Amino acid sequence: MSSRILVIEDEARIADFLVRGLREEGYQVEHAADGPSGWVALQHGTWDLVLFDWWLPGEDGISLLRRFRAKDRKTPVLFLTARDGVGERVEGLDAGADDYLCKPFAFEELLARVRALLRRPEQSTSLALDYGDIHADLGSQRASRDGSPLDLTAKEFSLLCLFLRYPGKVLSRTRIFDAVWNEQYDGLSNTLEVHVKELRRKLEAFGPRVIQTRRGRGYVLDASGSDEA
Incomplete structure (x- = not known):
């Protein structure tokens, strides 16, 4: 059965573009044009993915999303908006x-x-990921080590969660880029190395190194291992 997607978007032109395009790709798609109708659809439907617009009549997307997350922590949500500032x-x-x-x-x-x-x-049904003294809460998007909160960026949190899902498994740079950046690794950018270095720094403020380098292969979450770089 194809995935069910809910599109909550008030601009008719964009909504029609999204609904038609996603249906042509084989997805089952429903549309809600404002906050209140979006909330009804969220409550009474079962969705594999929800696309939220930020600005919605009746109730803005941020408020609607917070209410949704209070009830459903696992359904993936993609935010669509013209607002592109970091904040x-x-x-x-x-x-x-x-x-x-x-x-x-x-x-x-x-x-x-x-x-x-x-x-x-x-x-999956799990709302948290753990490895040793490292804990990541998928609902709140917060992580800690040895009980101390980690001040992670969104990408660092995604990177940590990827490692936590596959402890002991060497993850290639290509696989990490695909999962965290949704991009193909070009072999030239040092973006991944910079993020791993910063994530390590924050983790190692509260304990020994757990993200190890495997030369020519990638990285692995292994508290008992050591770097090969």
Whole structure:
């Protein structure tokens, strides 16, 4: 059975573009044009993915998302908005969005993000991930080590959660880029290395190194191992 997607969008032109395009890709799609009708659909439907617009008549998307997350912590949510400031992105993610796409956007990019969200392990029933003294709460998007909160960016949190889902398994740079950045690794960018270095720094403020380098293969979450780099 194809995935069920709810689109909550008040701009008729964009809504029609999204609904028609996603249906042509084989998804089952329903549309709500404002906050109140969106809330009804969220309460009475079973969805594999929800697309939220920020500005909605009746109730804005942030408020609607917070209410939804109080009841449902696991359904993936993609936020669509013309607001592209860092503060707005952080607010959307903190409210419970799993990903963020700024208007205008290419439909191909939307499809790539939809596919990535639909295949994410977050769709499991677990709301938390743990490894040793490291804890990540998927609902609140917060993490801690040895009881001390970790001040992580959204990407660092996603990176940590990926490692926590596959302890002891070497993850290639290609796989990490696909899961965290929704992009193909080009072999040239040092973005991943910078994020791993910063995540390590924050984790190691409260304990020994747990993210190990495996030369030529990638990274692994292994408290008993050591770097090969």
